[in-house]
Amino acid sequence: MIHYSLRCEAEHEFDGWFRSSADYEDQRAGDLLTCPLCGSRDISKALMAPAVQLAEDKPASATHDVALLGERERKIREMMRNIREEVTRNARDVGPQFADMARQMHEGEIERDSIYGRASADEVRSLAEDGVEFYPLPPIVDETN
Known part of the structure; x- marks a missing residue:
């Protein structure tokens, strides 16, 4: 990243x-x-300073959190990938118009359909407060991560 x-x-x-x-x-x-x-x-x-770490800044004994996925976690990861693929294959991508279209469907202004897209945190909060039913898509699972 x-x-x-x-x-x-x-x-x-x-x-x-x-x-x-x-x-x-x-x-x-x-x-x-x-x-x-x-x-x-x-x-x-924006202008930003690079994060350069010198060898002497970090002791050799420094540790990192790591995990080895078991069979249960691999199955969950596979289910998440399958859900995302199913939605993106069978629903319409409406991009940044997601919040507006979801609200219009909820209010009966347009026909209800399966859609996915992008919404800001404020839009997500507003939809939830207004009782609009939606689900966050699982993240794209990177097999090397």
Whole structure:
């Protein structure tokens, strides 16, 4: 994962985590990045100092949390991948219009259909408060992680 410090056109700074620099560029080009403070989609990388760690900064005895997945956890991971694949194969991707369309379906303004897309934290909170039924998609499971 790559960590970027991001900034919107209103100079709000926030963090973003991406699988790669290409993933950041794809999301930016696809207008998928939004400022969590003002909702702006005009996002760019902010200047940030690189996190360089010198060998003497970290003692040789430093530890890291690690895990070895058992059969039960591997089955759960497989189920999560299958759920995501099933939804994305059989539902319509409505992108950033998800919250608006889900609300319209909930209120009977448009025909109910299977959709998926993206929603901000504020949109998710508002949908939940209004009783709109939706489910977060399981994350994409990376087999090497």
